[in-house]
Amino acid sequence: MKITVNGKEIEATEGETLLTALKREGFDIPTLCYLEGMNPSGACRVCVVEIEGQSNLVTSCSYPVAAGLKVKTHSPKVINARKTLIELLMGSHPDDCLYCDKQDKCELLALARKYGVTKRRFPRISRNANIDVSGPSIVRDPEKCVLCGKCVRVCEEVQKVGCIDFSMRGFKSKISCAFDSALNVSSCVNCGQCVTVCPTGALMENNNIEEVKKALESGKHVVVQHAPAVSVSLGEEFGLPLGKDVDGLMVSALREMGFKAVFDTSFAADLTIMEEASELAERIKKNGKLPMFTSCCPGWVKYVETFYPEFMENLSTCKSPHQMLGAIIKSYYAKKEGIDPKDIIVVSIMPCTAKKFEVKRAEMKNGELEDVDFSLTTRELARMINIFGIDFKNLKPSRADLPFGERSGAGKIFGASGGVMEAAVRTANYLLTGKELAELKFEPVRGLKGFKKAEVKIGDKKIRLAVISALGNAKDFMDALEKGEAQADFVEVMACPGGCVNGGGQPFAQNKKAISERAKALYEIDSSEKLRVSHENKALKTLYKDFLVKPLGEKSHRLLHTSYKARSTKDR
Amino acid sequence: MSKVKEILEKNKNKKREALISLLQEIQEAEGYISSQAVIELSRHLNVPASKIYGAATFYNQFRFEPLGKYHVMVCRGTACHVKGSASALKTAEDILNIKAGKTTKDGLFSLETVACMGACGLAPVISINGEFYAQVTAEKFRKIIEDIKAAEKKI
Structure with a gap:
């Protein structure tokens, strides 16, 4: 059908909303509460437009297109209404933008600038709400909240955790946990999907930049490792094209900041695969608990501990890759370099907010030593690069340090949903049959779909696989599993939709395309790699030969494996 | 058996649309809505506690502390x-x-x-x-x- 917008005819499709059509045609319509691919809520109202023949403005996000509509997107009436709406939203919003962690990424600030809001029109009434700094991962500042409700919808509809919701009413309306409890005692799993959709600074990661800066000044031996999904998204923070791999630039930047060594967590992903594939093989052989769940995602791990504690034995006992590497750095590497492990500080750059919780887990220690001291998000790394005055785009690329800089393509694809599974299948096949797969690419587990199923034949054994991303899909699967309606032997779960490429610590993505481009980049790196299977990683072989002896060996159990505990929360 | 459990037992087949009437019944019996009651209701209806708390705080009629003497x-x-x-x-x-x-x-x-x-x-x-x-x-x-x-x- 045809509709007319600002005097120009455009094509629209029956059943879609006006906003969808306008966005596709490139009209600049502001939004705060709009979530791509989800039902509109019409909460913020800044997407209003004028329709000829109607006295009231309509919210384009919830208005269905109809043939012959005549729409004005920027009439004086519309512009004035939007400006007033923004001024009203700022009526209870604090004026401390100078100190706000969200800085130039704030959508409210951007709108205020765009619509020429240069002075406060309504005297500010504070909500007198306390900032919640109880959790290691996420900081919640209700004063900065505009009640768009995106966090609530993501938490409830996408993740099916539902730890936050609107409470009270009228001016007292706010987003809160049940009984106004703090996040750290709620069922929040720290995935940070709420942070990625928050338009303001109301939800942010718990910033650890200062601690890391202090560590760098302390004279201690500070080393850093970076997760596979970071190098394909960091470039976005510096205006580089979506999905551009900036591995080399990032390594140089980290060195310039003063880290004594820069390691690649993908090496540890290879290590995880050796341990995890061996664990799976043993569980199958010895009739152990199946299906086995992957355990690299700390959001998923806490989800099982909180919501399905009866399935904790199904979780692989493997620590996540960066925790493994931390433990190896403070044992094997410390000894090799002749450094007291107490003088080593390990920093992880992760696409994730839940990793901040994970590094503080009591289980993630070897004696008194924490495997990893600090975990920074991709966004925090970008901030640090700016703080250190590094001209990122013009750096000379360099390679990660050995021995933990060598990695396979299998280790790199860990960052996308299905990647861990594909890497595990490549190695499990070798471990069980002694032969390499003829075709390494394992298409059925690739892509952004939330639930993927496949079967592989390894030797004469059929293994049923399931790959899940977004906790909402995991919940459906777990409920089916409980009822005996789902069958699988090995299940990969990543808490964030699409996997770590869409992690809670990643650059704020403008659209879904960013996510698929990041994932595509990981698979491209893998396909162009010579070394594509974890078990052929030479540095890894050396590590086993010189130190660990064998997968699931005594040292592995002490350093690389962990245990879980059921969690009681105030809201369950 | 607690009063809340009794009420939920009696309303075994009620789904989430019965939330408000169940809250009223609980308040009637206990004088207020305790956090334990919210959690039991959350399990019963398979609705997150945050949602129940949100709905209950929207209405003036619900109390979250026991009545005084x-x-x-x-x-x-x-x-x-x-x-x-x-x-x-x-x-x-x-x-x-x-x-x-x-x-x-x-x-x-x-x-x-x-x-x-x-x-x-x-x-x-x-x-x-x-x-x-x-x-x-x-x-x-x-x-x-x-x-x-x-x-x-x-x-």
């Missing part, structure tokens, strides 16, 4: 307001050291505001455990509370 309701209707119920309420809040909607730590008093009691001729009016008090100015309110406190001390 003396439940004081202060009328904040128009007639009472004109006759000074705001300052009477402020006085009560100050003496009891709680805000409206709360219960004192010793469990003796709970304070609540209502929109209109339909007794405008007696404005400003309050009721304590169903008994009405007429023309309750700030000073009179103070005396009523102090009398109750004194009587309680003797027991």
Whole structure:
């Protein structure tokens, strides 16, 4: 059908909303509460437009297109209404933008600038709400909240955790946990999907930049490792094209900041695969608990501990890759370099907010030593690069340090949903049959779909696989599993939709395309790699030969494996 | 079996659309909505506790603290307001050291505001455990509370 917008005819499709059509045609319509691919809520109202023949403005996000509509997107009436709406939203919003962690990424600030809001029109009434700094991962500042409700919808509809919701009413309306409890005692799993959709600074990661800066000044031996999904998204923070791999630039930047060594967590992903594939093989052989769940995602791990504690034995006992590497750095590497492990500080750059919780887990220690001291998000790394005055785009690329800089393509694809599974299948096949797969690419587990199923034949054994991303899909699967309606032997779960490429610590993505481009980049790196299977990683072989002896060996159990505990929360 | 469990047992087949009526029934039985009740209701209806808390706090009728031995309701209707119920309420809040909607730590008093009691001729009016008090100015309110406190001390 045809509709007319600002005097120009455009094509629209029956059943879609006006906003969808306008966005596709490139009209600049502001939004705060709009979530791509989800039902509109019409909460913020800044997407209003004028329709000829109607006295009231309509919210384009919830208005269905109809043939012959005549729409004005920027009439004086519309512009004035939007400006007033923004001024009203700022009526209870604090004026401390100078100190706000969200800085130039704030959508409210951007709108205020765009619509020429240069002075406060309504005297500010504070909500007198306390900032919640109880959790290691996420900081919640209700004063900065505009009640768009995106966090609530993501938490409830996408993740099916539902730890936050609107409470009270009228001016007292706010987003809160049940009984106004703090996040750290709620069922929040720290995935940070709420942070990625928050338009303001109301939800942010718990910033650890200062601690890391202090560590760098302390004279201690500070080393850093970076997760596979970071190098394909960091470039976005510096205006580089979506999905551009900036591995080399990032390594140089980290060195310039003063880290004594820069390691690649993908090496540890290879290590995880050796341990995890061996664990799976043993569980199958010895009739152990199946299906086995992957355990690299700390959001998923806490989800099982909180919501399905009866399935904790199904979780692989493997620590996540960066925790493994931390433990190896403070044992094997410390000894090799002749450094007291107490003088080593390990920093992880992760696409994730839940990793901040994970590094503080009591289980993630070897004696008194924490495997990893600090975990920074991709966004925090970008901030640090700016703080250190590094001209990122013009750096000379360099390679990660050995021995933990060598990695396979299998280790790199860990960052996308299905990647861990594909890497595990490549190695499990070798471990069980002694032969390499003829075709390494394992298409059925690739892509952004939330639930993927496949079967592989390894030797004469059929293994049923399931790959899940977004906790909402995991919940459906777990409920089916409980009822005996789902069958699988090995299940990969990543808490964030699409996997770590869409992690809670990643650059704020403008659209879904960013996510698929990041994932595509990981698979491209893998396909162009010579070394594509974890078990052929030479540095890894050396590590086993010189130190660990064998997968699931005594040292592995002490350093690389962990245990879980059921969690009681105030809201369950 | 707790009262909440009994109510849920009785309403086995109710789904999430029965939330408000179940909350009312629980409050009727227990005098307030405890966090334990919210959690049990959350399990029963398979609805996150945050959602139930959100819905319950939206309505004025639900309390989240047990009632005091003396439940004081202060009328904040128009007639009472004109006759000074705001300052009477402020006085009560100050003496009891709680805000409206709360219960004192010793469990003796709970304070609540209502929109209109339909007794405008007696404005400003309050009721304590169903008994009405007429023309309750700030000073009179103070005396009523102090009398109750004194009587309680003797027991």
